[in-house]
Amino acid sequence: MPSRKSPAPRGTVTLALLAEQLGVHVSTVSRALSENPVGVSAETVTRVRQLAGEQGYRRNAAALSLRTGRTKMIGVMVPRLTDVVLATIYDGIDQTAIDAGYNTVVVNTRDRPDLQRSRLDLMLSRQVEGIIVGDSRTDSNLISELQGCGVPYVLVARRMPREISVSTDDLKGGRLAAEHLLSLGHRRIGIVAGDPHASTGAERTLGFRRAYAAAGYPPPDDYVIPSGFDVRSGREAGDHLLSLPRPPTAIFAASDFAAVGVMGAMRDRGLEAPRDVAVVGFNDLDVASELPTPLTSVHSPLFDMGALSMRVLLSLLRGRQVRSRLLQPTLYPRASTVGTSPGRTDADPPRRPEIGAKSARPAQVP
Amino acid sequence: MPSRKSPAPRGTVTLALLAEQLGVHVSTVSRALSENPVGVSAETVTRVRQLAGEQGYRRNAAALSLRTGRTKMIGVMVPRLTDVVLATIYDGIDQTAIDAGYNTVVVNTRDRPDLQRSRLDLMLSRQVEGIIVGDSRTDSNLISELQGCGVPYVLVARRMPREISVSTDDLKGGRLAAEHLLSLGHRRIGIVAGDPHASTGAERTLGFRRAYAAAGYPPPDDYVIPSGFDVRSGREAGDHLLSLPRPPTAIFAASDFAAVGVMGAMRDRGLEAPRDVAVVGFNDLDVASELPTPLTSVHSPLFDMGALSMRVLLSLLRGRQVRSRLLQPTLYPRASTVGTSPGRTDADPPRRPEIGAKSARPAQVP
DNA sequence: CTGAAAGCGCTTACAG
DNA sequence: CTGAAAGCGCTTACAG
Known part of the structure; x- marks a missing residue:
């Protein structure tokens, strides 16, 4: 040799x-x-x-793709990866893709229609074979562009009428939060509503409001604050709600980080949860149960949602018939609403008490 | 027509x-x-x-790349995007890349050398023109593989001897945390050390230990717990430290989320910060200042770190001479160590009190 | 200003 | 089992 x-x-x-x-x-x-x-x-x-x-x-992947017409690449569109909710969904997508012999390429669109457009163009130039859309919004024509381009796609987290999607049952999630607060006697509630152009924010808010309205306590519009899903937005919306002439006795936030922001606003006013104001979050991230005041939150199975959306897309690529999936949310009551005193370790075994569906998994895509 | x-x-x-x-x-x-x-x-x-x-x-990007030999693609390797620290660094990288006419493709390697290898191969197949490495570790030969492959690269966040890197001065960050706790009179401290094979974990811990040793209180090895950087790891390490026969009076965690885990372990034992145990985190994420007990933390400029690493790589691609950069950390004292009573809004104006360097920015790469 | 040709690196019928 | 050729979609000297 x-x-x-x-x-x-x-x-x-x-x-x-x-x-x-x-x-x-x-x-x-x-x-x-x-x-x-x-x-x-x-x-x-x-x-x-x-x-x-x-x-x-x-x-050489370029030569291979040019010759065979295949790239084994899946595009993923998200508003922002710095939101751990989307990062976790993407994690589920990516791992499932790799297991199936595909690779993903992810783009941040910051919920801006102009960036959605340009980043979609980029992905199409790179000949992705399918797209998972995590940033669909009612005020963007992203979906109609997608329809015109001939590449199969599946929505994740946020859904849209007549589109294939994999998401949490956010209407139900909002209702679970409402029923919990109703059962604790709260009548005047505030809502940190998240982005109204995203189905997540809109449906969590709607589900919550409907349940309260059905109970005879429809929340007035000025107690419903559109926001982002991050700490800062929650902080601002919380400041607003707590400054109302008659502040709410409980606040439902459409995300855990927004709920943390609300708690920050409370703390700076000398208010404590749940003594002064009860707080409920959404998603039940790891951080929720370990906060100094553990946060009551509606759990949604983010990683599984991402993984399932990828499996649905794979079915689509194989030419199969697919349908939308709705994953079941679960409410975990914790100290921010039910007021466990610090130190009572037996009162809040993380991840135990459930309200709502027995986290029924949807049937898998065949 | x-x-x-x-x-x-x-x-x-x-x-x-x-x-x-x-x-x-x-x-x-x-x-x-x-x-x-x-x-x-x-x-x-x-x-x-x-x-x-x-x-x-x-x-068609594949045809273009095959013909011109250029892809305008930059690969980014991170341990996991679900860690908001890495997601924020990646955000800085991606935005800077786009502004310069490049696109990025990111891979998660989960701190596993086998995945580092296979994902690197993937990127090289896709003909990336440069790589930003956020997952370098002392127990992996990733760097030597990188050296052999002829593609320019820059390390970010974690550094290695003799390699070009952009990172926070973690030794100094650890020292700032130590000086803060020393000044408050803490002598018996515990350390949630993070991953010892990552320079971030290792140097934050080393800087902290050195300062304590110099003050005459060298931390014993059994008060230094290797861990991950997430909530769960922090929780476990916190449980361990608080179960010691003589538990520490203060705990330094190598990440904010680990610090939240420590606070969860404290809460379940009926302990409060800083009354029973003081807690310091690292990175100063948004969530730190809004926690029910605001967290004292060492700030590091994550987005800027990512952006700068990309600029350094761009310089390298243009054939320029480059050198490593060390960004300055800053300690923000908050209620988890200095015990502001809740409601005193003037005592903790977020982002104001600084200890340490005046966040001097390094000179930009020309 | 426009056309014709070559070739980037690869795979795949088609011969032998 | 191996070779020779064609061609994926594009850009870029080279002619005219």
Whole structure:
């Protein structure tokens, strides 16, 4: 075996380069390196792979894609990855994609229609085979653009009429929160509503309001504050609600981080949860149960939601018939509403007490 | 103008297809569609672009890359995007990349050397022009693989000897936390150390220990608990520290979320910060200042760190000489150590009191 | 200003 | 089992 110059000589290692060194045709090298080498002698396969390994050969994905018309790439659109909710959903998507032999490429669109458009263009240029849409909004025409481009897609987290989606039953989640606060006797409640153009924010709020209205206590509009889903937005909305002439006795926030912001606003006014104001969050992130005042929250299965959306998309790519999925939310009552005194460790076993559906899993996509 | 069938007829719109419809050569179409059309009549440019718009033409990125040898893609490796610290750094990277005409593709490696390897391979197959490495570890040979592959790279957040990196001065950050707790009279402290194979965890811990040793109170090894950077790890390490025969009077956690976990462990034992145990976190995330008990934390400029790492990589790609950067940490004292009583809104104006450097920004890469 | 050709790196019928 | 050729969609010297 003659000693080679260096693992990666100068420039890239190509099939042609390997073929030349081995004295065989480039097509033979291609066959030997294919997943399942057929029509090549075992000996050739060994020789080729040996050299390819030594030289650090890596198949050029662009050439492969150009030739075969396939990329094995899935595009994922999210508003922002710095929101751990979306990051967790994406994690489920990515892991499921990898297990199925696909790779994902994710873009942040910051909930801005202009960025949705340009980032979608980018993904289409890169020939993604499918798209998972985590940033659909009622005030954007993203969906109609998607319809025109001929690439299969599935919505996740946020849904839209007549579109295939995988999401939490947010209407029900809002209702669970309302029923919990109603049962504790709260009549004047405030809502940190999240983004009204996202179905998550809109439906959590709607489910909550409907339940309160049905009980005879329809929340007035000025107790419903549109917001983002982050700490800062929650803080601002909380400041607003607590400054009302007759502040609410309980606040429902459409996200856990918004709820933390509400608690910050309370703290700075010398208010305590639940003594002065009860607080309910949404999503039940890890942080909720470990807060100094543990947060009552509506759990939604984020990782599973991402994973399922990917499985639905894979079915779609295989030409199967698919339908939308609604995952079940579960409310976990904690000290921010039911007022466990600090130190009573038995009163709040994390992740135990459930209200609502027995976290029934939807039937898997076949 | 004859009426067209549909915007995206069947299959993809290519240059050849446009050329045929216009009765010109494909190379003419290519020129007309190029960024800066040169050597084409203005009229042709208009005609071509008009039709391209109508037909929804999108340049095939694979073909472009194969032809030009350029991809304008930057790879980003992180342990996990569900850690908001990394997500924020990535956000800085991505925005800076876009502004410079590049796109990023990010991979999660979960701090597993095997995944580092396979995901790196993937990126190299996709012909990334540079890589930003957020997951370097002392127990992985990722760096030596990177050295052999001929693609420029820059480390971010975690650093390694003799490698170009952009990170926070974690040694100093640890020292700031130690000086703060020393000044409050704490002598027996516990450390939730983070991952010892990541320079962030190792150096924050080392800086802290050195300062305590220098003051005459070297922390014993069994008060230093290796951990992850998440809530759960912090919770477990906190449980451990608080169960010691002589529990610490203060705990330094290498991340804010780990600190929240520590506070959860305290709460379940009926302990309060800072009355029973003082707590210091690291990174100063948004959530830190809004917690029911606001968390004293060492701020590090995460978004800027990501952005700067991208600028350094861009310099490297332009063949310039670059050097490592160390960003300055700043300690923000809050109620978890200095015991502001709830309701005193003037005692903790978020983001105001500083200890340490005046957040001096490093000189920008030219 | 426009056309014709070559070629990026790869896979895949088609011969032999 | 191996070779030779075609072609994926694009850009870019090279002619005219």
